[in-house]
Amino acid sequence: MDLIANFEHQHFAHCESGVMATLLKYHGLPLSEPMVFGLSGALCFAYLPFLKMGNMPVISYRMFPGYIVKNLPRRLGVKYFRRTYKNPDLAMAQLDEFVAAGQLVGLQTSVYYSPYFPPEMRFQFNAHNIIIVGKEADEYLVSDPVFDHLEKIKSADLKKARFARGFSAPKGLVHYPLVCPDSLDLEKLIRKSIKKTVRMMLYAPLPWIGIKGINHLARKVVKISGEHNDRYTRHFLGNIVRMQEEIGTGGGGFRFMYAAFLQEAYGIIKLPVLKEASDRMTAAGDAWRMFALECVRVVKKGCASEDLGHIARSLKRCGENEKQIYRMLKAVK
C-alpha cells in the first residue's frame, strides 16, 4: 500500500478551499480554510438567469468553481503545477507516479462518478475537488475535504470522474504547489483581497453580480408565480436554498466562512472595522438562513402570493445587510 507519510485528513466546509488549505499546509504554508477563501476573494453573489442547470438558473454565493485553484497561488507567489490531459490512461499513469513518489496532488472530479457520495447527492457536478493520498491495490485513498474521514475510490471510477464530460469538465486536472515562499505579507494580501471583494460586490458593472444580483433575484421572486406554475415556483425557491446550504458551502452561503476570515484578519491587522464587519457578516449569514427557512416553508406547504412578497423582502434585506458591510470595508485600503 502506498500512503503518503505524515498526512492527516482534515474535515472542511468547502471542497476547493479545503483542498487548497490542505495542499499549502503540506508544503509548509499553513493557512486556514477561511483565510484561503478570503484571500482568493472567492466570496461573491451571482444570479445568472441565462445559464440553466437542471432547468433552473444558476445561483452562486461564491466565484465560479476552479477560481481558487487558479488564482490563489499567483496571489500568494506560490509556484504551482497544473496540468490537464487529453489521454485518460496517461493521466492515471502519471497519478500513480505521483503517489509512488509521495507527492500529494489535488484532482478535479465529478460527483456523479464518486460512489462514496450519498446517492441523492450524485448530480452532474463536475467541479468537485479531492486529494489523492495513497493507493491500495485497485483503490485510491481519497482525502475529500467535505467528508469526515478518508474515502476510497476504485481506479475505474476515478478515471471516469476525472474525465466526465459536460459543463466545467475536469479534463483530468491535477495540481499541486511546487515552491512556496518562506513567508507571506499577510497584511498586504488581506487588504488587497478585501478591496477586490468590496469592488465586485458593490460595483460590478453587471446586473447579475453582487448586491445588484441579489436585488435582481428579489425582483424575479415576486414575478415568478405569475409566470409559472406552483411546481416551478417551488423548485425555483428550493434551488436558491440548495445552492446556499447544500452545494459545498458549510451553511449561510459562505457568509459564515467569510466572517471567520474577517475575524482572523482582525487578529493580524487589528483594524476595528474588521471586527465590526466580521460580527455583521455573521448576522448576514443568519439572515440568509432565515431566508432559507422562509423558502423551505413555501416548498413544504405550497405557495400563496403574499409569501413571495415576503420572501423577496427578506432577500432584499440580505442584500442591504451586505451592502452596509462592504461600504464599511471600503475603509480597508
Add this chain to the structure above:
Amino acid sequence: MQKPQPSSLQPEIDLPGIDGGDNIMKIKEVPQDDIKTFRGYGTKTVYAVDENGQYTRVSTSGWDAEEVVLRDVVNDFEKAAQDAKVRAMKGEASPIEYFMNKYFMDVPALAAGMGLARWRVKRHLNPGVFNKLSDKLLQRYADFFQVDIHTLKKFKETI
C-alpha cells in the same frame, strides 16, 4: 405530467426556526437534524462561533431545511423514473428515459454528459428510435449509466 400535491411529496418533518434571539451563529445553534441523506455517510462541517466569540469548525448531521429542498428535487426525479419504467415495460418509453431520471438528469445534462447534441438525445427517448440504436452508441449510454449493455437492450427482462 400531473401536478403533484406539495404536502404528499414532502417528508413529514418539523421545521423549527433558528433558536435564540440574538443574531449569532453559535455552536449550539448549528442544526443537528440527523438528515436521511447523510446517514451512513458521515457529517459535514460548518463555521460557527464559540462562547468566546471565536469562529471554529463544527460538525453537523445536517439541517432539515436542506433536506426538504433536496427531497423535493429527488422525489420528482424518482417519480418520473418510476413512470418511465412502467411505460418502458409496455414499450411506450425508451429505457434511456428511465435511467436519465434515475440519475437526476434532464435532457441537457444527459446530452452534455454523453457529449451528444440535445436533439439526438431527445430522439433517443423515443422507443422506436431507441430500438434501432447501434450497439456502439448503446454501449456509450451503458457506460455512462454504469450498467451492462444488456440491461438497456433487454430492459423488460432485466429490470
